[in-house]
Amino acid sequence: MRRLGRLLGASKDSSFRLIVLVVDITLLFWLISSSPGHADAFRFVSPSIWETLRLTLSSFPLALILGLLTAIGVMSNSYILNSVANFYVRVVRGIPTLVILLYVGVVAVPMLSSLLGITSLGGFNRAVIALALASGPYHAEIIRGGFRAVDKGQFEAARSIGMRYVQAMRFVILPQVFRITLPSIANEFIIMLKDTALASALGIVELTRSGQLNVSRTRDTFSTWNVVTLLYLLLTVSMSFGTEVMRKRIGD
Amino acid sequence: MHSRGDSPASSLGRRPIVICESVHKWFGDTHVLCGVDLQVAVGEVIVIFGPSGSGKSTFIRTINRLEEHQKGKIIVDGVELTPRTKDIHAIRQEIGMVFQQFNLFPHLTALENINLGPIRVRSWPKEKAEKVGIQLLERVGIPEQAHKYPSQLSGGQQQRVAIARALAMQPKIMLFDEPTSALDLEMIKEVLDVMIELAQSGMTMLVVTHEMGFARAVADRMCFFDRGQIVEIGTPDELFENPKESRVRQFLSQILIH
Numbered sequence: 001m002r003r004l005g006r007l008l009g010a011s012k013d014s015s016f017r018l019i020v021l022v023v024d025i026t027l028l029f030w031l032i033s034s035s036p037g038h039a040d041a042f043r044f045v046s047p048s049i050w051e052t053l054r055l056t057l058s059s060f061p062l063a064l065i066l067g068l069l070t071a072i073g074v075m076s077n078s079y080i081l082n083s084v085a086n087f088y089v090r091v092v093r094g095i096p097t098l099v100i101l102l103y104v105g106v107v108a109v110p111m112l113s114s115l116l117g118i119t120s121l122g123g124f125n126r127a128v129i130a131l132a133l134a135s136g137p138y139h140a141e142i143i144r145g146g147f148r149a150v151d152k153g154q155f156e157a158a159r160s161i162g163m164r165y166v167q168a169m170r171f172v173i174l175p176q177v178f179r180i181t182l183p184s185i186a187n188e189f190i191i192m193l194k195d196t197a198l199a200s201a202l203g204i205v206e207l208t209r210s211g212q213l214n215v216s217r218t219r220d221t222f223s224t225w226n227v228v229t230l231l232y233l234l235l236t237v238s239m240s241f242g243t244e245v246m247r248k249r250i251g252d
Numbered sequence: 253m254h255s256r257g258d259s260p261a262s263s264l265g266r267r268p269i270v271i272c273e274s275v276h277k278w279f280g281d282t283h284v285l286c287g288v289d290l291q292v293a294v295g296e297v298i299v300i301f302g303p304s305g306s307g308k309s310t311f312i313r314t315i316n317r318l319e320e321h322q323k324g325k326i327i328v329d330g331v332e333l334t335p336r337t338k339d340i341h342a343i344r345q346e347i348g349m350v351f352q353q354f355n356l357f358p359h360l361t362a363l364e365n366i367n368l369g370p371i372r373v374r375s376w377p378k379e380k381a382e383k384v385g386i387q388l389l390e391r392v393g394i395p396e397q398a399h400k401y402p403s404q405l406s407g408g409q410q411q412r413v414a415i416a417r418a419l420a421m422q423p424k425i426m427l428f429d430e431p432t433s434a435l436d437l438e439m440i441k442e443v444l445d446v447m448i449e450l451a452q453s454g455m456t457m458l459v460v461t462h463e464m465g466f467a468r469a470v471a472d473r474m475c476f477f478d479r480g481q482i483v484e485i486g487t488p489d490e491l492f493e494n495p496k497e498s499r500v501r502q503f504l505s506q507i508l509i510h
Contacts, residue, residue: 151355153351154355154357156318156351157351157356158357159341159344160344160347160349160351160418161345161348161369161417161418162342162373163372163373164341167372167373175359
């Protein structure tokens with residue numbers, strides 16, 4: 001038990017999360033075993049967890065790449081790159097994420113597809129693109145912050161031993177940026193998972209939409225939303241333990 | 253005939269490895285270096301001192317081109333530093349620098365800090381770099397700290413690792429920018445001892461510092477910097493016993509009180 005505690009990072013924060021997780025799992029088990037309505041809801045919605053994970057795993061890397069490019073653009077001296085990046089950030093941050101999903105899914109993708117004369121992308125891909133576009137600016141801000149956090153003297157020290165720009169970046173600056181930004185980026189993964197619920201607006205059958213379908217099927221809002229809520233919590237809290245483990249590893 | 257500028261290094265009977273002629277630098281409209289002339293001979297130890305803002309740090313940073321001068325000539329080991337200089341990185345490999353804030357790489361251990369340059373810039377094999385690295389750690393007195401991270405070391409230890417890191421590249425010249433100014437008093441000595449040993453071993457050193465004990469012990473010449481110029485230059489004896497310029501006398505009297 002102590003080994004587990006140390007692995008999970010025996011801090012007050014972690015113990016609290018562990019309690020939440022244990023209560024969550026216990027509640028879920030109890031509801032499913034004692035109430036046929038909950039059991040039924042669970043059986044119906046739980047397969048959609050897979051779709052939720054698929055969405056998260058697809059759009060997160062895309063968002064990260066987008067964020068990286070945007071960060072480079074924002075930090076760049078080139079007027080064009082700088083303007084494009086800043087424009088993107090301002091537009092996205094000015095629109096609710098749900099609306100971004102709707103706009104990209106219903107307006108932008110079909111319009112661009114017909115303009116470019118290619119077959120329109122499926123719903124899943126539209127959602128992935130929209131989700132990535134919506135979180136890109138936040139990844140960019142984290143990365144930018146990471147660069148700002150590295151002491152200016154680091155680059156000078158690297159140059160003073162004869163390193164070129166690329167070498168200094170590769171061996172001195174970027175490793176530090178990586179270590180600094182990793183916890184925040186990992187947190188963005190969890191945020192992305194929650195954002196996938198918005199894909200329901202495009203009809204993608206992930207966990208939330210599955211819940212809505214179950215409600216229209218059984219009229220049992222109580223069981224459905226209890227189960228869906230507990231499942232989301234289960235996913236996010238267990239992932240946050242993963243971030244904690246990662247944080248320990250990096251902090252060495 | 254005391255020089256406002258400099259007595260040629262050839263007067264020491266050794267060839268000059270650094271030649272500065274009429275070096276000027278501006279930061280925007282501010283004239284920070286106003287015509288600096290200096291020649292440094294191989295193996296010479298020069299201490300640069302003077303009030304803050306006099307341009308001392310800026311000056312030594314022009315030697316390894318961390319700062320660029322706008323007017324005048326700087327020639328290091330036969331190569332002139334200009335905006336068109338082909339491979340400034342190769343030149344920097346021959347010049348080691350020790351910073352006031354140490355600037356150790358926090359994500360690497362002491363030994364890894366020292367090895368990074370030799371392995372990645374000079375392409376040494378890992379075994380050679382490690383061997384030399386350990387030797388350098390022994391030379392600066394802290395071989396047992398090889399696998400510690402900078403955050404686990406005291407300021408004095410960190411600065412000694414920084415000196416070892418600079419020496420690992422086997423430079424011909426070492427630049428020191430106020431190496432002990434950020435250290436607690438009790439750690440200054442351990443760093444100065446390393447620098448004294450280095451000076452006695454024949455390294456060419458340009459040291460910006462207020463540590464007059466160090467200057468008296470090993471400096472071949474000292475120069476007083478004020479408002480972007482070398483006001484007076486001479487041996488420690490000359491400057492301590494009989495400075496020609498009143499500014500120098502005044503400054504020395506202020507700092508030698510401590």
